Amino acid sequence: MTAAWLRPDTFRRVVGFLSSFAQMPGGNPYPATIPLVPRRPLRIFLQAGHRDLRWNEPHHNWFAENLRVAAALAEAGYDLRLVLGDGGHTPNHAGVLLPDALRWIWRPTGD
Template sequence: MSRDVETQPRTYQHGPDSVPHDGIPRGRIERFTWDASGIYPGTTRTVQVFVPAQYDPAEPAALMVFQDGGLYLDPGLDMRAGTVFDNLIAEGAMPVTIGVFVDPGQPGNRNAEYDPADSRYGEFLLHEILPAVRERFGLAITDDPDQRAICGGSSGGNCAFTVAWEHPDAFRRVLAFVASFAQIPGGNPYPSLIRSTPAKPLRVFLQANRFDLNHDEAELNWYSNNLLVDAALAERGYDHRLVLGDGGHSPNHGGVILPDALRWLWRP
């Protein structure tokens, strides 16, 4: 008996949580340019801040930070995070959450910021970007690390994990799509680090694609490195989830499952 075997990346279709609906309150988006970095001098970047319609300054909101921020907010691309936030907050599936969408530094500083497995980018968020967000817009954002999440894809995905790993006192929920653990300078340290380090209070959602970069190679295999990280999390008893797709190195599958990923990440 024959069966169909997928040999090429597939494309997934978005569900109803990724499209706007009448009667759902819509958040607003504020923007500013950050070009005063002391941690990444000489760079400039756009920062966009999503403020839910339900935001009440008397109640500090939850926080979620996104790397490659513009890709997540653009309603014509795969992630559509603003629309998903609107729908899930109205449903009560996630808390009232301020989204901070940070673009990589220009010119050409993305990999220098996202790929190293160190504390630098987390310090950049904590000491530069988040204070600027609070100061410019007067937003009440919680300091409770259990109500603060960080998300990214590709190099932004391993960056999200690194930020939470280095700063669990500030971020404890991680969402990483097709993370580029394979290209961390010096090699992927996390499988061994996770196994050898006392467990940290993190909740981690990983998404990987079967046809990711070098998926059938022994070296620099994006797919297998995500599996290795997830296996180490499982062995150490972390609150974690891995969802596999049949896509390539693309945000498509991650964007389609973003609503359910956020439901899992923000569950009580």
């Protein structure tokens, strides 16, 4: 997502499986930044697992940070799809979702 956020002129589609917003140096900037800047022309597909890393801890909780980013994007009116699962930090859910994620992310504009 960071590449698209910083260079929306080059990257406009984002697929994030098990996104590591909780591990960003200095903390996750997106929930606070998204509402403050003009909306970028991005289409974003995010997947998060309920039992991702630190799922039951108050800090650096990967699941919670993914939800915070998705909420900020939704409130700002982004073209967003968020898919939640019960799994942990494994590629299993992403592997099942990949065909649908690619169809959704590359669908014609305006759909």
